Amino acid sequence: MENLIVELSKYLMILLFACYTFMCFYALNGKKSGRRQKRILKKQTKLIFLIHLNAFAVMFAVKKTQDVLIAYVMQAALLCCILVIYKYIYKRASWLVVNNMCMLLAIGLMILFRLNQEKALRQYEIAVAAVVITLIVPFVIHKLHFLYRLAWLYAVAGIALLAAVAVLGSVSYGAKLSFRVAGIAIQPSEFVKILFVFFTASMLAKSTEFAQVAKATAVAALHVIILVVSKDLGAALIFFITYLVMLYVATRSPFYFVSGFLSGSVASVAAYKLFRHVRVRVSAWKDPLSVIDNEGYQVCQSLFAIGTGGWFGMGLYQGMPNKIPIVEEDFIFAAVSEELGGIFAVCLIMVCASCYLMFLNIAMQIQDVFYKLIALGLGTVYGFQVVLTVGGVTKFIPSTGVTLPLVSYGGSSLLSTFILFAVIQGLYILREEES
Numbered sequence: 001m002e003n004l005i006v007e008l009s010k011y012l013m014i015l016l017f018a019c020y021t022f023m024c025f026y027a028l029n030g031k032k033s034g035r036r037q038k039r040i041l042k043k044q045t046k047l048i049f050l051i052h053l054n055a056f057a058v059m060f061a062v063k064k065t066q067d068v069l070i071a072y073v074m075q076a077a078l079l080c081c082i083l084v085i086y087k088y089i090y091k092r093a094s095w096l097v098v099n100n101m102c103m104l105l106a107i108g109l110m111i112l113f114r115l116n117q118e119k120a121l122r123q124y125e126i127a128v129a130a131v132v133i134t135l136i137v138p139f140v141i142h143k144l145h146f147l148y149r150l151a152w153l154y155a156v157a158g159i160a161l162l163a164a165v166a167v168l169g170s171v172s173y174g175a176k177l178s179f180r181v182a183g184i185a186i187q188p189s190e191f192v193k194i195l196f197v198f199f200t201a202s203m204l205a206k207s208t209e210f211a212q213v214a215k216a217t218a219v220a221a222l223h224v225i226i227l228v229v230s231k232d233l234g235a236a237l238i239f240f241i242t243y244l245v246m247l248y249v250a251t252r253s254p255f256y257f258v259s260g261f262l263s264g265s266v267a268s269v270a271a272y273k274l275f276r277h278v279r280v281r282v283s284a285w286k287d288p289l290s291v292i293d294n295e296g297y298q299v300c301q302s303l304f305a306i307g308t309g310g311w312f313g314m315g316l317y318q319g320m321p322n323k324i325p326i327v328e329e330d331f332i333f334a335a336v337s338e339e340l341g342g343i344f345a346v347c348l349i350m351v352c353a354s355c356y357l358m359f360l361n362i363a364m365q366i367q368d369v370f371y372k373l374i375a376l377g378l379g380t381v382y383g384f385q386v387v388l389t390v391g392g393v394t395k396f397i398p399s400t401g402v403t404l405p406l407v408s409y410g411g412s413s414l415l416s417t418f419i420l421f422a423v424i425q426g427l428y429i430l431r432e433e434e435s
Helices: 002-026 034-063 064-090 093-117 117-143 151-168 188-205 212-227 235-249 254-274 276-286 298-310 332-340 342-365 370-393 411-434
Strands: 168-170 175-181 183-186
Touching: 002 034, 002 093, 002 332, 002 342, 034 064, 034 093, 064 093, 064 117, 093 117, 093 332, 093 342, 093 411, 117 411, 151 188, 151 212, 168 188, 183 411, 188 212, 188 235, 188 370, 188 411, 212 235, 212 254, 235 254, 254 276, 276 298, 298 332, 298 342, 332 342, 332 370, 342 370, 342 411, 370 411
Parallel strands: none
Antiparallel strands: 168 175, 175 183
16 A cells, blocks of 8 residues: 555656646746736645645655654645745745745755655754745845945955855865854855855946956956865856856956856866866766766766656655765755656756746846846856756766755755845845836
8 A cells, every 4th residue: 555655646746746847937928917827826836735745645654653744744834934924025026936945945855854854854944044034135135225335345255254164164075165153064155155146246237347347357266266275166166157147248248258268167177187076076977887986986876866766756765865975965856866756857957947037037127237137146056056966966067066956955055045035036026116
């Protein structure tokens, strides 16, 4: 009976998630009437809870413990709170962005509960704190109109935080990523990404003359250099690409784009020559089977998991995702693929893509240049991080050690992503008022 429940549930979850994903892109079509849009978004909300309930029903059928029921009630209550907050406090917020945030969070919490209950509980606690902390962010973005004047404050704060990690940070997997405050590990680069976008937007919104671009580029380069010194090359790549995209859109100059691309290519070769852990990851990417006993083990286990899951997955608790090292963080996409299936995983990527398209839509429609560049920058940060994570897990590119936003385990990543989505909501409210 248990096997039958698991088998049927995985097909049902794929069907429900496919319907949800279709509605994401259907809702993006601006030609739909307001009433029809609302009906679609309400159906999406129901699908979030149905998918979440389905997953926990399977986990309860397998484990038969009270912990599963308690975790389900706690997580469902959190999702309800997020939806209620945006419905009654921020009535002009983008409901599609709210739904996608809740959907990705629900998938992250339920797959983490399957992998490691202790980490799932910690992730839940951080998510609750993140909801409370970010509650005021859309209001701040909407009401405080002097944020564009604080360029150098963003720069100084960001550089100081990154420098603190470079000096005081603890080494993790060959890189200095975080330091501890009152026993809590904090990864500042996750938050500095947002400050960096605000700095770049502020500088380029004021002027795109060569002198101004030179100043912005020098400060941006300092951010990247500190990250390279800390050996946090995944974050350095995100900062670099984000700045390059924002610079090109602000100036519309192919010269800056080509120069930046060539500089990045040279820096990549230099990083390969200078850092051993970069060479290890490239070796694991080129031919993981030849080094499966050492550096290629994680990538091989990831590919085995994805291949074993196939299109429809093994079903919850039927796979062996825990054989993948650090599966809860960098390689959670492989766990999703193995147990929930390739179709479910593709839908997950498509939901992330719909978030990115929504961010770009806001960037194109908002009139203020400062806010336009913020939406573009945050969209680039989010979209490129998803590409790096999924690309590393599937051996499309070398692994960079970045997390899948809202899905992977990680307190700093989760909180910074909540802030990112809250900023986007503030920008969406501004756009609605402009129109």
